[in-house]
Amino acid sequence: MNEQALITDAQNGNLDAFNTLVLHYQDSVFNTALRILGDEDQAADAAQEAFISAFKSIKSFRGGSFKGWLMRTVTNACYDELRRQKRRPTTPLEPDTDDGEEMDSPRWLADPALTPDQKAEADEVEHALQHCLNNLPLEFKTVVVMADIQGLDYTEVSVAIRVPLGTIKSRLARARLRLRECLQGFEELLPASYRLEEGINA
Amino acid sequence: MNQRDLELLSAYLDGQLNPSDVTRLEARFQSDPQLVSVLNDLRSTRNLLRKLPARRAPRNFTLTRKMVGQNPPLPRAYPIFRLATTLATLLFVFSFGLNSFNRFAASQAPAFGMGGGGGAEDSVAAPYAAEIPATEAPAATEAPSVALAPPASTLLPTQDAANAAQTAESPTLKTGEAPNELNQSQPLPEQQISANPSPLIPSVWQIGLAIVAVVGFLLMLVSRRLAMNRWR
Numbered sequence: 134m135n136e137q138a139l140i141t142d143a144q145n146g147n148l149d150a151f152n153t154l155v156l157h158y159q160d161s162v163f164n165t166a167l168r169i170l171g172d173e174d175q176a177a178d179a180a181q182e183a184f185i186s187a188f189k190s191i192k193s194f195r196g197g198s199f200k201g202w203l204m205r206t207v208t209n210a211c212y213d214e215l216r217r218q219k220r221r222p223t224t225p226l227e228p229d230t231d232d233g234e235e236m237d238s239p240r241w242l243a244d245p246a247l248t249p250d251q252k253a254e255a256d257e258v259e260h261a262l263q264h265c266l267n268n269l270p271l272e273f274k275t276v277v278v279m280a281d282i283q284g285l286d287y288t289e290v291s292v293a294i295r296v297p298l299g300t301i302k303s304r305l306a307r308a309r310l311r312l313r314e315c316l317q318g319f320e321e322l323l324p325a326s327y328r329l330e331e332g333i334n335a
Numbered sequence: 336m337n338q339r340d341l342e343l344l345s346a347y348l349d350g351q352l353n354p355s356d357v358t359r360l361e362a363r364f365q366s367d368p369q370l371v372s373v374l375n376d377l378r379s380t381r382n383l384l385r386k387l388p389a390r391r392a393p394r395n396f397t398l399t400r401k402m403v404g405q406n407p408p409l410p411r412a413y414p415i416f417r418l419a420t421t422l423a424t425l426l427f428v429f430s431f432g433l434n435s436f437n438r439f440a441a442s443q444a445p446a447f448g449m450g451g452g453g454g455a456e457d458s459v460a461a462p463y464a465a466e467i468p469a470t471e472a473p474a475a476t477e478a479p480s481v482a483l484a485p486p487a488s489t490l491l492p493t494q495d496a497a498n499a500a501q502t503a504e505s506p507t508l509k510t511g512e513a514p515n516e517l518n519q520s521q522p523l524p525e526q527q528i529s530a531n532p533s534p535l536i537p538s539v540w541q542i543g544l545a546i547v548a549v550v551g552f553l554l555m556l557v558s559r560r561l562a563m564n565r566w567r
Binding site: 144149151152155156157160161162163164167168172177180181184186189191246258259262277280281283284302303305306307309310312313316326 | 342344376
């Protein structure tokens with residue numbers, strides 16, 4: 134795939150060329166939206182909006198990392214979605230304690246009814262991580278999703294969200310620390326291969 | 336652990352430190368086991384995030400032309416059809432309005448003229464009539480108050496003059512009371528003519544404009560439909 138040629142064609146209004154780029158990047162864009170929003174349906178909507186917006190503004194792309202540019206578009210679509218949710222809030226599915234108060238600890242996912250086999254399943258890791266991601270402030274979440282999940286380097290993240298490099302470093306370090314603290318609540322849920330201790334000497 | 340050390344460790348993990356900072360930090364690892372512990376925590380967290388399974392997109396997000404509001408390339412003559420249709424429509428409406436206004440103004444104008452004029456004539460005619468002796472034929476004096484009275488009245492014999500005076504007297508008396516009633520109850524030939532004035536914009540022109548508007552609109556539709564079919 135000659136990405137630059139496709140971008141140039143798309144900038145000239147060639148929708149087929151742009152759709153080739155869509156097919157190449159749609160999983161990354163969807164996953165970014167999914168990790169930021171934490172909901173598949175909303176993520177799919179945000180991804181679709183992001184591609185529409187990207188096509189309409191592709192003439193403003195002046196080179197550099199196209200993936201980074203797409204990430205910025207999808208991040209903006211996610212911010213729009215979150216703002217929309219804020220205007221029309223929905224009832225959260227947080228469990229209540231025995232006293233009838235909402236439980237705010239991430240440990241609520243540690244359902245004692247789960248068998249050791251279930252705990253070992255990878256989707257539990259995903260749930261735990263997604264829960265911890267959801268608890269992060271939006272600006273931290275965006276940086277950690279781009280850098281650690283999508284694999285963008287600091288410069289690409291900096292360009293994508295238009296924040297200085299130093300701020301990216303700071304946000305990423307703090308986001309990782311907060312995630313680490315949150316994940317400690319799921320230690321026993323993580324399969325052996327995912328235990329945090331495994332990474333100590335990695 | 337201060338914020339500065341945390342950022343250094345995170346950047347070290349990603350290989351984003353310059354060589355001198357790397358050397359300095361690695362030297363500190365020997366004497367500060369907490370730094371190593373935090374570094375390992377950060378590395379473990381990053382590894383977990385990297386192992387997060389990538390989901391496949393639930394559907395293709397390819398775009399359709401409708402989604403992005405793309406329109407088919409229209410023929411070059413399309414703007415001409417559009418301009419012609421718009422102008423013809425506007426001119427047609429304008430001409431229609433102008434003719435209607437003209438008819439309305441023409442139908443109102445005589446009534447205004449007689450009503451206002453009657454009052455003025457009364458004010459002039461009344462003192463003039465007072466100066467005329469009663470034996471004199473009033474028709475001769477009052478005839479001017481009704482402009483349409485037969486001018487030959489002055490030449491009539493006395494009996495005729497008396498008859499004419501009777502006929503001319505009644506409007507003279509009535510004009511002071513209700514001149515408009517007189518005008519309306521006895522429409523004059525001029526009024527009938529002015530009620531149906533010739534239109535400012537001839538009907539032929541209006542028909543021509545309507546035809547241009549309709550044909551231009553049809554051409555717009557057809558060319559657009561053809562362009563859409565070719566585009567698909």
